[in-house]
Structures are given as C-alpha cells and as structure tokens.
Amino acid sequence: MSFLSDNYVEETRFGFWFLRSHTWQHHVLRVAINDLRSLFSEPPPAHPVLLDAGCGQGKSFQLLHQTFAPQRLTGLDADPHSLELSREEAARQCIEVELIGSDCASIQLPDASVDLLFCHQTFHHLVEQDLALAEFYRVLKPGGYLLFAESTEAYIDTWVIRWLFRHPMHVQKSAAGYLQMIRQQGFEFGPQNVSYPYLWWSRARDFGLLERLGLQRPKAAGEREETLVNVVARKPLEGAV
Template sequence: MSNPSFHKEYLSKNYVEETRFGFWFLRSHTWQHHVLRVAINDLRSLFSDPLPVAPVLLDAGCGQGRSFQYLHQVFAPQRLIGLDADPHSLDLSRDEATRQGLAIELIGSDCATLKVADASVDILFCHQTFHHLVEQQRALAEFFRVLKPGGYLLFAESTEAYIDTWVIRWLFRHPMHVQKSAGEYLAMIREQGFEFGPQNVSYPYLWWSRSTDFGLLERWGLRRPKPAGEREETLVNVVARKPLAGVGQ
C-alpha cells in the first residue's frame, strides 16, 4: 500500500511514507470536514486570551493544504505559511491555495530543522503531524524557536491508544516507536517551556477516534460511551503559549 508513483525525494531523512489509502484519505471530505474543521474550531475555543491580530501563522506539516481555508477564516492571518517535507504534497497545497484564492507561502522543510527565522511566527498550527515525526524533541524545540515570545502553539494529536490499533496500523503508516499518550505529549510540551492550563486542553471523543469500532456500537445504542477519566484518551488538543520572557530557551 505504499506510494511509489510520485517519485519525488522527501525533504527529511526520517520521512515515513504514507500508504496510498492514507494519501487519498487526506484529500477526502471526511478528513476536511470531520477532522480538520472540527480540530481548528476546538483549538479556537481553547484560547484564554484574545486572538493575535493579523498574525503570522505557520502550518507545520500542512500536507495537501486542506487546512488553509479554515485557518484563514478563523485566524485571519496577514501571512499564512505552509510547510511540509513531501514535495508532492506541497504541489497539491499550491493547487489548493489557488482554488481557494489564498496567498500562501510554501516551504519545503523537515519539522526538526525548520527553514523559518527565529521569533517570526505568532501562531504555529501542528495538526495530526507530530505522530508522523521521528525527531519529536527536535521538532518541538524548533516550534519554540520560531514562535515569538507570547506566540501560540496549536497542537492537535492522535495518541498511541489510537495509532496502535489494528485498523490504523493496517490502513496507515507511522513510526510506532515514538507514539505517546495524551499525558506524555502534554508533559513534553510543558518541558520544552510552553505554558498552558487545564482550560487550554481538550480531549475530543469523536466518532472516528474510537479505537475499536469508530463509535458504531455507541451510535446503535449497544454500548454506553465511557466518560472522561474512565477511558484512555485517543485525541488531545492544546493551545500552549511561549512565555513572554522566553523561558525555556
């Protein structure tokens, strides 16, 4: 199920190539409407302070550009930058920006070595990208570096409890040795120097993230949904801020 037809060299030595199904799914209505749109709206709700006005916004791991219209609608950036290590995805991102009539700056780069200047970004959006990255610590340090003091990391991830299910392992491809729980991701972000409180974190329990049956048994009334605290979280969203004083650098 690999993707050998594109024949373009990836811009990361640790790039884990997606399956054909995975690449198709990232262009689907389900991905755009039920995953991206929902995540961006949820992240918007987790801000404790007013949004930055006319921010510089970086989409780290922009894939095929399906996030661009939602990011533009919700955050009204003066600059919107899309970054990815897959040249073919960047080509599709360029096409998507053209279709949407949006001015997008595209950068081919590994998240662990961002080709972005220090303290130049107001909002860094990282959606369902981190579980693809092998060098997660380096990537998070890069996120911290490129954000301005007071800038925001918008982090939305699937956890090991979801990625390590048989159906996801069968349909998609991920570096399994770096997968983490929700708590481990949050600890990693805090240890890097980012600040956030409980009000800035959510654990979405969406139908597609149910780790065994995509929520079908609950939808049919054959199983009661587990409340928070009694389930192993499959998703975690957090809005984390780089301190104004630059603590953690």
C-alpha cells in the same frame, strides 16, 4: 519519490487519498480548528503570522484563513508532491501562501518570527519529535501560541489504523505524554487550554459503532484512555517568571 527528510515515513495510498477527503476536511480538520480556537484564554493575535507545520495537501488553508485572518500564512511539509497539491489548493481558494519544503526538525524560518504555529495530526508522523518541538519553540515569538492537535498511541496502535496508515510506532505517546513534552519544552498552558475530544472517528477499534447501535455505553472522561488531545500552549513572554 524523494522526500525532504531522511526520517520521512511515507503514507499509504489510502492515507494520501483520505487526507483530501470530505471526511478529513469536515469531520477532522474543521472540528479541530474550531476546538483549538475555543481553547484560547484570551483573544488570539490579530492578523498573525501563521505557520502550518505539516500542511500536507493544503486543506487547512481556507479554514485557518477564515478563523485567524493571518497577515501571512506559511505551509511547511517534507513531501514535494503534497507541497505541489498545497500550491494548487491555495490557488483554487485564492489564498496567498508561502510554501517551505522542510522537515519540522529543521524549519527554515528565523527565530521569533511566527505568532501562531498550527500542528494538526502531524506530530505522530515525526521521528525527531524533540527536535521538532524545539524548532516550534524557536520560531514562535515570545507570547506566541502552539496550536497542537494530535492522535495518541491508544488510537494509532490499533489494528485498523496500523493496517490503513503508516506511522513510526516507536515515538507514539499518550495524551499525558504529549502534554508533558510540550510543558518540558517551556510552553505554558492550563487545564482550560486543553481538551480531549471524543469523536466518532477517534473511537478505538470500532469508530463508535457499538455505541451508536446502543450495544455499548459511551465511556466518560476518566473511564477511557484518551485517543485525542488538543492544546493551545503559549511561549512565555521574555522576562516572564
């Protein structure tokens, strides 16, 4: 398989299958998009130009279309096979999508051309994270939004996830690390724009089994090392101070 990035980390067969499963679509994608929509401090742009950075097999397209009603939807991925499946998914859903074969560290779009940039469970796969985040900032319009939903090192660096999936382990970060990185790039957000979902599938080690059996007390925020972080971050308007 020839990938469109020299730094692409190929997913396992299980991982590739999981990304088209009902669990992924219903319990991961749908929940993340709904949560991100709730984190806006003001209504999102009407009929935006929307970029799905790391669109995978296109399972997000219908949910993004229903939630944000984009005038233009673009999917980007560095895996040609995933892009072909995305094309099939878009046709099956009767959704018009422009597909770009590219690394997130070098996005083939003009400056300030995107209103919303959706990056869901993609960033922890990227080796050149600083370059990718700079590209996200570049292609967003002033006042545009980064919709960032990510698993943290506390989740990725567990035996079951390392066994089932493939990730570049040297770039994994904590929730605080990702938020600091986004802020340092120049994005703006407040506490009201950030959430730390505590979902069953994100419970490190046992997927919350002990809690469901009543053998362990659920940990409250502040007691646990966060395994998920969602943030809606805005690129400042030109001339803003």
